[in-house]
Amino acid sequence: MQQKNKTILVTGGLGFIGSHTVVELQNEGYDVLIIDDLSNSSIEVLDGITQITNTKPKFFQIDLKNKEAVVQFFKEQTVDGVIHFAASKAVGESVEEPLKYYENNINSLVYLLQEMIKNKINHFIFSSSCTVYGQADRLPITEEAPTKPAESPYGNTKQIGEEILSDTSKVTPLNAIALRYFNPIGAHASTNIGELPLGIPQNLIPFVTQTAAGIRQELSVFGDDYPTPDGTAVRDYIHVVDLAKAHIAALERLLASKNVEKMEYFNVGTGKGSSVLEVINAFENTTGEKLKYKIVGRREGDITAAYADTTKANEALGWKSELTLEDGLQSAWKWQMKVNS
Ligand code: UD1
Secondary structure (H helix, E strand, O other), X not given: OOOOOOEEEEEOOOOHHHHHHHHHHHHOOOEEEEEXXXXXXXXXXXXXXXXXXXXXXEEEEOOXXXXXXXXXXXXXXXXXXXXXXXXXXXXXXXXXXXXXXXXXHHHHHHHHHHHHHHOOOOEEEEEEEHHHHOOOOOOOEOOOOOOOOOOOHHHHHHHHHHHHHHHHHHHOOOEEEEEEEOEEEOOOOOOOOOOOOOOOOOOHHHHHHHHHOOOOOOEEEEOOOOOOOOOOOEEOEEEHHHXXXXXXXXXXXXXXXXXXXXXXXXXXXXXXXXEHHHHHHHHHHHHOOOOOEEEEOOOOOOOOEOOEOOHHHHHHHOOOOOOOHHHHHHHHHHHHHHHHO
């Protein structure tokens, strides 16, 4: 293992994408500090990470809304860069409790940036989302596509987060990259870490695996009257391990001062769109499990189709997705069976 002698803070490092990114950072020889408040994650994820990499990352149970705790953390720790995942992410809940989302996702970002700037830490990777594009006028979606008014407070916190970073990077030494994720799926091949949704899953793949496992009775397919080849909505499903690796590529671009703008944006997807019915078929063919489903009406706020133009990430980050939809579904299923056992 190459020793890079750099220490990276990963906030939300026990969450779904965060934990997979911690593993890839450690695989690349980085020292990792995790901040997580355990509000939507489990401390056991720390063991899962350690089993994969044989190295226990340093863990700090800190709520980033607690400014004093953030100040204290940066007084005590030396950090070279920050990858910021810690945020609330349920679209429906954000509509019900907007202030929780604005407080959680915005205050924490502001406090983090204030302390980073004070402590001269100038490299920041932000978890953004393709949701900033809304229903894009043209597919595949490039980074130049205009952002659309957010459909939910959650989506708005991603747009505001990007704006906070852009404004801050203009007048401070901060360099930032926003990664706009398409739909992350899958689990680590070891099945030591994966997605752990609380309660009834809102996202497609955890609902699919829980239905196949008998936890849910049947999957509802939200709408078959979209203007797509089979009438169901189309998304770009990106394997979480590929997504994790995109964070390393983005971080290394900043650490090597290869960024051409103070604030940059990259789409992180596969470039391939799959419909809900295609996902169901791929799941059945890959796992051999039969999935019970019915077609119901559209879900409010859903868009017709979104998939990424990945040219910019491919060229500037030297990153490309390697794993397939089938890899994602197979690993998600293996993980589901492990969680059940
Ligand atoms: C959306 C946002 C994403 C955000 C995520 C958080 C877009 C393009 N994406 O993802 O940025 O991070 O919410 O939750 O705005 N589906 C069903 N039945 C189900 C669940 C989902 O048919 O039980 C369908 C949806 O209608 C959609 C697809 O599956 O067409 C994917 O849904 P989901 O996994 O919830 O992700 P998005 O809504 O695309």
